[in-house]
Amino acid sequence: MSAAPTDPVSSRAGVEATADRPGSLREFIDRFARDTLERCTRCGRCYEACPMTPYEPRLAGARGGSVVEGLLPMLRGERGSEQALDWVRICTQSAACNDACPEGIHAMRMLRVARMSALGQLGAPAQMSAPEDPLFFRRIEAFAATQLDEAQIEEWHRADPATRGAR
């Protein structure tokens, strides 16, 4: 069966800029958090839809509403419950939670913001760590050196975008 016709434009957010666009990432997160806190009914359907929870034994038998109740303080920059942290840790961005929310809350983004909070970025002390690979970009550069030629690396990665062309 053929896929439904697709509008090839996925996002026009910037093209249709609005006057009340948040001025910073933190301002955007704070607005999102406020809206989520106001609208979330703690029904727990986002948690119940998550395909990852069976992989965390500590979440066995957990009630969705209770886990969500323990997660929402993280959106305010406060500490989350242990079960909420376990849920954040195993999130793989499957987005099943988005479909499940009866209020239309972007639950996947809610978990991502909770993760930022758990990493100590929204005010509360860090409750979990996510060690970064200090060689991440060095690794990317090394693979680029094996897969692209010098001219491609120069033009595609480093050239001043104002002077580039297309072929």
Added chain:
Amino acid sequence: MSERVVFWYGCNVLRHGDIIHAAIALLRAIGLEVAPAGGPGYCCGTTKDGNLRAAEGMARRTVDKFNTLTQALDGQRLVTWCPSCHRHMDQFMGEYTDPRFAMSHFTQILHAERDRLRQRLVRPVERRVVLHRHSGFREVDVNPLVEDLLDLVPGLERVPGGPSVPGHMCSALAGLPPVMKDVTRGVRELAAGASASDVVTVFHSCQRMLCGLEQEEPFRVVNYVSLLAESMGLDLEDDYKRWKAAGDAEAVVAAIGQPAVERAGERFVREQIVPEMLRRPPR
């Protein structure tokens, strides 16, 4: 004049230059002029949840560069490859910066021009394939788009169906070994159940994390753009998969080849690249 687009391929796909080159060739085949951009200088910053100041700085830098680049090209469209970059632009970057371009995923662009693409797919590819799907990239429903694109390839037999696994691509599961173990077992079962010669990946991290299965299984692991490119008559080898199949550490270094090893830095290759090549998908 044909439309000019910026093709933002991302960072981790640089392990698979064949995917980048195939994608560019496919965009050109449907009549687009393409300005590729990627690597660390265009990183979206999605890995910086633990450092929001860095995340914002990288986002602003990258959006500014794309604004400049699209303006310089007299274009207005950014074509993404990586679902992480696409998602981060959609969910965070584009919300507080000022991107002055429309954004489409590569699959959407190709699918919208599939009648034009079909005319370029002239070489039969006699394979029986089944698609490895993820459920998580909800921004664009890529699985049916890729299925339609595969169905354009003459000689190719696609076995429909198969389960979708969590996450938007396999790298999302990398930190959860029990999950990845279930995924690789599922891929084996998927291929066996379909009597498939090839398991087809949609994204680069699935290709990276599953291609090692070829060492022990009777099927190939191949990205869909490789099949489309093959049907266009292009021969683009998956070097990463070849290096993984090379054998021990010295064989991997030899397979990469001395000129490439020197460009990447021999010590770095031996300490960082070779161990990655020797890793196999969990059983």
